[in-house]
Amino acid sequence: MTHIDWTGILAGRGTVDFSSLEIPESRDEFETDVAQLSLHRGFFIDVGWNSDTARYVVTLFRDTFENALAEVECSTPSDVVEAVRQLIDATDRTVQSASSLHTNSSKFQFQDA
Amino acid sequence: MRRRGKFGMSGLPWQDPIWAGCEKHKPIRNGPRWPIVRAGTNQGNKVAKYHEDMTLDEIEELEMSFIDSDHLIYERRGVRYYYGNSFGGGVVGASYGEDTSFIVIQRYQAGHVHGYPETRQRLIDRMRKYNPELLVKFLERFPS
DSSP: OEEOOHHHHHTTSEEEEEEOSEEOSOOOTTOOEEEEEEEGGGEEEEEEEETTTTEEEEEEEESEEEEEEEEEEESSHHHHHHHHHHHHHHHHHHGGGHHHHHHOOOOEEEOOO | OOOBTTBOTTSOBOOOOEEOOOTTTSOOTTSSOHHHHHHHTTSTTOOOEEOTTOOHHHHHHHHHTTOSGGGEEEEETTEEEEEEEOTTSOOOEEETTEEESEEEEEEETTSEEEEEEEOHHHHHHHHHHHOHHHHHHHHHHOOO
8 A cells, every 4th residue: 555645745735635644555345535635725635536447536626626627547546646737736836827827618628647 | 454344445543533524415495395395305316405494404414313323224335324313203304306315324434524405215215235134124114
């Protein structure tokens, strides 16, 4: 299992709403909600598990889950951590132009490495 | 010696429960009509949703009411899973395209509490896998 230090990854740029201390390589069909991080200015990052595809889904959204700005599918916990880092950085970079990000209704699909 | 109930797998103590909110599952205000929201819970990543009539205060009260040994289904990887149901038996939300009066509550070792609507059948499947004794009691209490 991969130990996750979300607080260290956030580095003061948000808070951990909930998360288990470790993320296993695989989960069962009932372990759907993995973690949620609150960033500044109404941004959130949700980490979920899709048992149909057996992949983690990292979603960046603002204010409501329906206002998803980016969705990244990941195969491994390390991919999840990297995706979360990239989304936090992207949010940092775009925070000055958050309104344009907010009104962009398209859903970005990133390919994990 | 590890004291069961107070310390988790990591040896760290279980913190007092504190509600973590339900951003992913919270009701959609001024959004699509409920039948569309309900159908959406069986599409894509199948995110369960609380009913639009539920307030956040009601959701918090509901989720925090079932953090006790009577409703503990199992503990796995630093998370305790509980079940609960609406106080009056009414619909609290939808999961997998169905209205439901049941919820699952996840209590993390750090204390965060997070829940979501769950179908009766998936609750049964979960209990059958992890806690058959509780399933017997559950079926007696909720026969249909």
